[in-house]
Amino acid sequence: MKTKDTSKKMSRKADSIVKKRKAPTMSPKTTCESINVSLNPKSEQLLMHLDYFIKNVARKVDIDPGFQSPERWTRDNRQSYITSLLSGMAVSKFIYADVGECMNSSKNSTDKKYYKNWHSKGTKYLNIDSNNRTLCIIAWLSSKFGMKAVEFSIEDSVGQMHKITIEEGTKFNQLPGDIQDLIKNNIFISFEIYTFATRQQLHNIFISVNGGSKLNVDEIRNGILSDSVATFRGITDDLVRGENSNLICYKTFTKNDRNRRIADGWVTRYTMYSLYGFDDKITSNFLYEVCQPGGNADKNVPKIKKMWKGFENVLAKNEDIFLRFISNDSKKKYPKNILGDAFYHYSTKCYDIKSPTETRDEFRRFLEAVKVLRKDRSENRPLYHCGNDTSNRYDFSGLMRNSEAKRTRKRYEVIVEKMNELNNPKPVRRLTVEEAA
Secondary structure: OOOOOOOOHHHHHHHHHHHHOOOOOOOOOOOOOOOOOOOOOOEEEEEEEEHHHHHHHHHHEOOOOOOOOOOOOOOHHHHHHHHHOOOOOOOOOOEEEEHHHHHHHOOHHHHHHHHHHHHHHHOEEEEEOOOHHHHHHHHHHHHOOOOEEEEEEEEEOOOOOEHHHHHHHHOOOOOOOOHHHHHHHOOOEEEEEEEEEOOOHHHHHHHHHOOOHHHHHHHHHHOOOOHHHHHHHHHHHHHHHOOOOOOOHEEEEEHHHHOOOHHHHHHHHHHHHHHHHHOOOOOHHHHHHHHHOOOOOHHHHHHHHHHHHHHHHHHOOOOHHHHHHHHHHOOOOOOHHHHHHHHHHHHHOOOOOHHHHHHHHHHHHHHHHHHHHHHHHHOOOOEHHHHHEEEEEEEHHHHHHHOHHHHHHHHHHHHHHHHHHHHHOOOOOOOHHHHHO
C-alpha cells in the first residue's frame, strides 16, 4: 500500500503559520511598539495566616478616601463573614497596594509624591478593596463582637484534622487557648498586592473589582483625582462626617448618606446650582465631567471653599432658628433639599451681606416661608408643574422630594414667592357699615 508523503505540505503550512505570527497584520487603529516601562499595574499573590496578618499587616493599612469608603458593615455582616472565613468559603482576595514598592517604582513625580505622602504617615499598605473585611478581622480577634454558632474543621501544620464547634455569641478571647492558636495559625487569607500602579490605576482597580456591587454615581465621581473632588470631600467631612460636624447637617444625612458619598453628591450638586443656576444640564453626567482635573470646578475651588465656609458659619451662628423652623417634630429628620435651598439662598442672596443681623433676618424669613408651605395640608393647597412638564403636578411636599434641576428651581421660586407674600401681606379690607350689618 502506497502512502503519500505529506511532510513537505505540512512543512509549508507550518512555515506559513509562523510567518503570519511573526508579521501580524495591524488594523489602522492598532499599533505595536517597543517601550521601556510597563503601562500595566503589577501585582503578586500571597497567602497569610491570621496571626501574621494581625501582627505585621493589619495595623499598617490605610484607605484613600478618594476611592474607598469608611466601614459600613453591620454586626450581622461581620458575623456572617467570620463564619464564612472559618468555614473556608471567604474566597474573595484582599486587594492592597504596597506603598513602599509603588513609591519606588513610580515613573512620574505626581505618583511618587502621592505614595511618598502615605509612606511619611507610616502607611505600609493602601486598602484598595477589603476595608470592611480588614476591620472585621481586627475587631473579631480583639473580641469586639461574638460569633454566630458554627461548626468547622481545621487542618494543622502536621496534617491533623480538628473539628471545632463554637456556640452563638462566643467572643474570640472566650475560646480555649489551643483553639485560638489553631485558628490564628491555620486560617489563611488570600492577597493580591500591587507593587506598581499609578494613583489613577488604583481607582480603576477599585471600580473594576466592585463592578458587581453597584457603586453609586457619587462613589464613582469621588474617585476622580481633581482638586474640586478633594474639596467637596473635605467640605462634606467638615459638615457631616468630622468630629465637630454641624448639628443641623449631621441630623440631615443618614449614616448611609455619609458612608456611600451621597452627602458628597449633595454638596457637589448644590455647588453647581450656585455657580450655574438651576440649569437642566446639571445631571450626574455633567457633574462627572465638570469635576475632571483642570475642569471648571477646579477653577472655582477658592470660591467654592469660601461659599461653604460662610454657610457653615451662618448655620453655627443661627442654629436655633434652623432647628426651630426646619425640624419635623414627628420624625426628628431634616429635609436635605431644603438645607440645599438654604445654601443656594445664602450663596446667591446673602453672600455679600456684611451684617450678621441682616443675615439672620433673611434666613428667618426664608425658613418661615418654608414652615408655612410645609404645614399646608389643606385640600386646596397649591399644585405646581415644573418647567414644560405640565402632565405632573406636585404640592410643596412633592417638590421637596427631589433635587433635580427643574424641581429644585420650582421649589426655590415657590419659597421666594412665599417670602415676599409674608413680608408684604395683602391689606385687609375693612367692611362697610352696610356689610357689617
